[in-house]
Amino acid sequence: MKHRKIKVKNGYELIDYKFDTLLEMISYVENAKRITAKKLSETGDYSFTGTHSLNEAMTMCKNGYFSKEVENFQKLFFKITNQIDKQLKVTRVKHDFIGGAPDVPRYLIGHPLNMLNVDNKDMGKKPKKIVLRFNTSISCGTSKDYIEKRGLAFVLLFDLLKKLGSPVELQTVEFSKYEDIYTNYEVSLMKNNDIMNISKIYFPLAHPSYLRRIMFALAEKTPELEDYQGYFWGYGQPASFRRYIELTGEDEHKNEINIFSDDYSYNSLGVALKDIVKDIGAQGGLKTPTQQIIELIDSIDFSPLSTFAPEDDFGYDMD
Secondary structure (H helix, E strand, C coil), X not given: XXXXXXXXHHHCEEEEEEECCHHHHHHHHHHCCCCCCCCHHHHCCHHHHCCCCHHHHHHHHHHCCCCHHHHHHHHHHHHHHHHHHHHHHHCCEEEECCCCEECHHHHHHCCCCCEEEECCCCCCCCCCEEEEEEECCCCCCCCHHHHHHHHHHHHHHHHHHHHCCXXXXXEEEEEEEECCEEEEEEEEEECCCCCCCHHHXXXXXXXXXXXXXXXXXXXXXXXXXXXXXXXXXXXCEEECCHHHHHHHCCHHHCCEXXXXXXXXXXXXXXXXXXXXXXXXXXXXXXXXXXXXHHHHHHCCCCHHHCCCCCCCCCCCECC
């Protein structure tokens, strides 16, 4: 874990926490000292958080979340990724001992040729590392349905980029503002060589308790917030993570491409994915030509995910 409190641009202060793994963050929450009498992480009700207690949320986050919701989430994921796999096979995908992505069914049964190599048109250059930064900071009025579909979009994007040979990482961030301070809690969720485990990543990406219990508990145990007790009346205002890059400067991230979840609308998943791919391509992050990926996305049937909640208000602070 790394943490700091620093002065940034325009007189703001930044409280910045970075965790290498989900378990490292959970361990900190379990062992750190509370610095405020406020404890919405414990008192929040089920309708707001989706869990009955902080302990229940911690168990889900630590051990994985197994429920009908996760099963449905997984079915949707595989329904769409199976279409992607079929389209990739049209462009000649071969099984090998090594490759850009695992064939999960073969991996699970121990088949030696359990990796996928995509034999598509290659631009002949090494792409930059792509960091998918999924901002869990959302307004109190955001529905669980919308939270889940944002999460699925980024899981699909991670899977697609891996299969196309792009180096990619997935992180959750919880970035918010209170008066003249910003808080950031960053957790590395999946690295390029990690194998997809839906029961593990569902909770941080798609369950409201990740923000409304665990991230709140993390704030309640952040010593740098002890002198800002007013923060805990609302636990900060959601802020776009793009603002973090602006405040801290580009040098720290100059060798990577950052994709921020709060830059895109998810009223149409296919459109959202195409917009993100175009952004990555424009920044030199794709090993495969952008148009080839766009055509692949256009061939996918996203109708199982067509029901969205357009009334959701994320309320991001953009100043």
